[in-house]
Amino acid sequence: MDNESMYAELLELITTDSASGKESAIARLLIGKLEALGFAVTTDNAGETFGGECGNVLGVREGELDGALLLCSHMDRVPEGLGIHPVERDGVLYSDGSTILAADDISGVCAILDGLRRVLAAKVPLPRLEVLFTVGEETGLYGAKAMDMSKLHAKMGYFFDSPGSVGRFVHGAPGLYQLNAEITGRSAHAGNEPEKGVDAARTMCLMLSTLRQGRLDPISTANFPILRTGSTARNVVCDFASFQGEARSRDVKRLEDYVAYFETHCQKVAAANGAGLKLSKVENFRPFLVPLDDPILAIAETACRSLNIKFRAEIGGGGMDANIFSAQGITCVGVATGYTKNHTHSEQLVLEDFFLSGRLAAALIETYAQGCESK
Numbered sequence: 001m002d003n004e005s006m007y008a009e010l011l012e013l014i015t016t017d018s019a020s021g022k023e024s025a026i027a028r029l030l031i032g033k034l035e036a037l038g039f040a041v042t043t044d045n046a047g048e049t050f051g052g053e054c055g056n057v058l059g060v061r062e063g064e065l066d067g068a069l070l071l072c073s074h075m076d077r078v079p080e081g082l083g084i085h086p087v088e089r090d091g092v093l094y095s096d097g098s099t100i101l102a103a104d105d106i107s108g109v110c111a112i113l114d115g116l117r118r119v120l121a122a123k124v125p126l127p128r129l130e131v132l133f134t135v136g137e138e139t140g141l142y143g144a145k146a147m148d149m150s151k152l153h154a155k156m157g158y159f160f161d162s163p164g165s166v167g168r169f170v171h172g173a174p175g176l177y178q179l180n181a182e183i184t185g186r187s188a189h190a191g192n193e194p195e196k197g198v199d200a201a202r203t204m205c206l207m208l209s210t211l212r213q214g215r216l217d218p219i220s221t222a223n224f225p226i227l228r229t230g231s232t233a234r235n236v237v238c239d240f241a242s243f244q245g246e247a248r249s250r251d252v253k254r255l256e257d258y259v260a261y262f263e264t265h266c267q268k269v270a271a272a273n274g275a276g277l278k279l280s281k282v283e284n285f286r287p288f289l290v291p292l293d294d295p296i297l298a299i300a301e302t303a304c305r306s307l308n309i310k311f312r313a314e315i316g317g318g319g320m321d322a323n324i325f326s327a328q329g330i331t332c333v334g335v336a337t338g339y340t341k342n343h344t345h346s347e348q349l350v351l352e353d354f355f356l357s358g359r360l361a362a363a364l365i366e367t368y369a370q371g372c373e374s375k
């Protein structure tokens with residue numbers, strides 16, 4: 001495909017409204033595009049797991065070669081992604097400033113489609129190709145979590161969903177826990193008999209001021225930015241307070257150790273102050289780390305070299321669908337397609353990188369195929 005048609009497809013999909021749980025319009029278009037390329041397309045009920053209107057779109061093309069390769073990106077986008085008016089200036093695509101651009105992750109979708117068209121046009125023998133467009137990625141990796149893994153044969157997957165210039169591969173990302181605490185005190189008249197009260201607000205402050213947080217170690221962080229109390233009157237001892245935060249680490253053991261420390265710490269402070277405590281935690285996703293000598297990165301490096309692209313393997317800071325599939329035994333890396341400042345109104349896509357990312361998708365497929373045996 002030439003740059004013009006790749007660009008036209010980018011604009012077509014960016015200007016098609018989508019949101020987490022509202023991916024139907026994009027899904028319909030992508031089903032048509034995959035079918036036109038000869039893929040057998042199925043959808044699932046992933047949407048039902050989080051109140052969304054549709055499921056993941058999976059396109060499969062059986063190959064002439066052994067082996068299977070997964071190519072993935074997501075169909076939803078963060079809020080303020082409706083009615084986007086893309087504006088091009090000096091080879092960079094922006095929104096008009098009133099919305100996001102949704103290059104995250106439409107540029108990834110387009111890179112995969114362009115790569116598929118290129119390898120199919122080359123009429124070279126291919127392995128089984130599994131193309132997965134997920135729902136609900138931005139709000140909680142819901143599509144990935146609901147995926148029926150038995151439909152995937154691939155043991156290796158490229159996730160076109162990473163910021164940065166083309167050639168950047170994300171081979172690791174932290175795991176994340178959401179942590180919450182509810183502190184129950186006892187109300188009392190603040191002027192007449194404060195000693196009869198148990199101050200939940202003060203207990204919360206003691207808890208947080210003595211809790212290890214921020215940068216825990218080079219690969220772990222914690223942050224507790226949401227604080228509330230149940231009080232509206234200044235003359236009553238506070239009987240309820242709550243706070244919410246998160247912990248991340250690239251190492252699952254360190255993450256679990258911190259969660260255990262957090263729980264013990266909060267329990268000690270609550271007990272010392274006579275307050276009740278309810279803790280809750282949600283493991284959002286596990287960390288993943290692909291060793292630098294893994295074949296998935298060797299293929300990426302070879303593919304980059306064939307296109308004169310500078311290969312870089314880096315660690316990312318956020319969670320992505322790849323975290324979920326990694327935990328299911330598929331070796332995954334993120335692939336950058338040229339966007340930066342995603343999730344903001346300043347999101348931008350360098351078009352030269354974007355066009356190259358389609359060629360890179362094709363080169364990844366072809367390089368993988370070179371290591372496959374004939375059936």
Ligand SMILES: [Zn+2]
Pocket residue numbers: 074104105137161162
């Ligand atoms: Zn994304």
